Amino acid sequence: MTRIAPTALYQEVAERLRQRIFAHELPPGTWIDEQKLAEQYGISRTPLREALKVLASEGLVELKPRRGCYVTEISPQDLDDIFPLMAMLEGRCAAEAVDKATSHDIAVLKSIHEQLESAARDGRIGAFFEANQEFHKKIQELAGNRWMLSVIQDLRKVLKLSRLHSLSLEGRLQQSLDEHRVIMAAFEGRESAKAEKLMHDHLLSGREALAKMEDSNAKAA
Template identity: 80%
Template sequence: MNMNRIAPTALYQEVAERLRQRIFNHELTPGTWIDEQKLAEQYGISRTPLREALKVLASEGVVELKPRRGCYVTEISRQDMDDIFPLMAMLEGRCALEAVRRAKLADIRALKAIHERLEVAAKEGRIDAFFEANQEFHRLIQELANNRWLLSVIQDLRKVLKLSRLHSLSLEGRLQQSLEEHRVIMAAFEANDPEKAEKHMQDHLLSSRQALARQYDSNTGKAA
C-alpha cells in the first residue's frame, strides 16, 4: 500500500496539512513551483481538493497563486522579516501583558517549568531542545492571554516565518542572549508586572530579528 496516497474521501484540510508540513520541513522549498498534477497523482486524489487546499495555504501566506503561472511556495525576503517582526513584537507583547493579568499561580508554575527546560538546554548547548521549549514558552503565554483574535493573527504570522531557513540560535552568543531575555520575561510574570512583561517580550522579538539579520549577513558575506 502506498502510504503517500490519501483516500478519495479525505477532506481538503488534510491535503492542506500535508502540504503545509512538507513546506515547513523545506521538502518544498521557497520559490518552488507546485506541480498540481504530480501531487494529485501522488496522493491519489483529484485536483479539486488539491486546489482547495492550495487556496487555504494561500490565505495563510504559505503559497502564492500567480495568474497564468500556477502556485509557488512563498519566498520570505529581508523586507518581509523587517515588516513582520515589529508586528510580532507588538502582538506578542500584548499577549504577555494580558497573560500576566490573567495568570493564576498554577499557570506561573507551568511557565516556570518550561523556563527551567530552557535553562537546562542552554547550559548543555542543546539548540533543538531550547528551540522546542522556546516554542512551548511562547505558546503557553499566548494561551494564557485568552484572546483568540491575538492568537489567530500570531499563528498566521508564525506560519509565514517558518518559511525562513534561518535559525538565529546557531549564532555565537545568541543562545545565552535569548535565555537572558526569557529570564526577564519570566521575572515579570513572577512579579505580576504586566507592563514589564509586555516590554520585555517586545524587546525579545526585536532582538530575534536583529540576530536573524546578523545570520543573513554572515551567510551572504556582508558586513553586519
C-alpha cells in the first residue's frame, strides 16, 4: 500500500519551492533535482513529489515524462494569452466590488491607494508594487466571488514567472498611478460599469508596458 504523505509536510515544501520560484532562485527552465532538494529539506522524495504535483497544478512547474520536472518558462505568447483573461476577470471583480462595498470598505481601499500615492512620490518602486498588489487583492475580496478569485490567484502566480517588471519601464509607475486614481474615483462615485472598464484597460496597459520592455531587451541583445 502506498504511504500517504503528511499533508502539512508536502504543503510546506510546496510553499518553500513556490517562494524560491517567485524569487527566481529557481529560474524558468530550471530542472528540479528531486534528490538534491529532498536531501536539502531532510525529507523523503514522496512529499517532495506531492509538492511538485501541487505546483504543476498551479502552472509553476511542468512534469515531463522520462525527463523530470522543470520550472515553467513563460513566453510572450503566454503573456498575450493571460493578460486579456486577467483584464476580463479583474474588470468583473471591480464591478462586483463597487456594488457590494460599504462606505468603510471604500475608505479602506482609499487608504491603500494613498500608500500608492506616497510610494510614487518617493519613487519607491518596491513599495508601490506591494501596495498595488494589496489594492487589487482588496478589490477581489470585496467582490466576494470565490471562484473568480481562485482563477485570478492562479493566473497571477503564473505571471510571477516573468522576468520582466512593467513598473521598471520609464514612465510606467506614473501611468499606473494615474490609472489607479480613476479606478479609485469610480469606486467613490459608485460607478460599477466604469470601474469594470477602467480595471480592464489597466490590466491591458500593463501588458503593453511589458511588450515595450520585451522589444527593448530584444534590440539590446
